[in-house]
Amino acid sequence: MYSTSQFAETKLVRAELQRVPTSQVHAKEMGTTLTVCGEYTTSWFKFWDLPFANILEDRCPKCVAALETRARLKKEL
Numbered sequence: 001m002y003s004t005s006q007f008a009e010t011k012l013v014r015a016e017l018q019r020v021p022t023s024q025v026h027a028k029e030m031g032t033t034l035t036v037c038g039e040y041t042t043s044w045f046k047f048w049d050l051p052f053a054n055i056l057e058d059r060c061p062k063c064v065a066a067l068e069t070r071a072r073l074k075k076e077l
């Protein structure tokens with residue numbers, strides 16, 4: 001599960017240029033065009049090396065809820 005957002009900017013982080021999300025961050029799986037909460041991400045920024053679990057601020061609450069449901073279901077199986 002990685003991160004995606006509609007807007008992003010390039011910032012200098014620890015002496016390296018990195019793209020960081022500047023709008024609400026959604027969770028997305030590889031090989032799909034939708035976020036976990038069902039938004040189209042065709043023109044969105046994809047953060048392939050940024051796991052959704054590492055996002056601390058401004059996470060999409062619908063994505064978080066969907067992932068929590070999935071995690072719970074997995075435990076029950």
Ligand SMILES: [Zn+2]
Pocket residue numbers: 025026027035036037038039060061062063
């Ligand atoms: Zn979402």
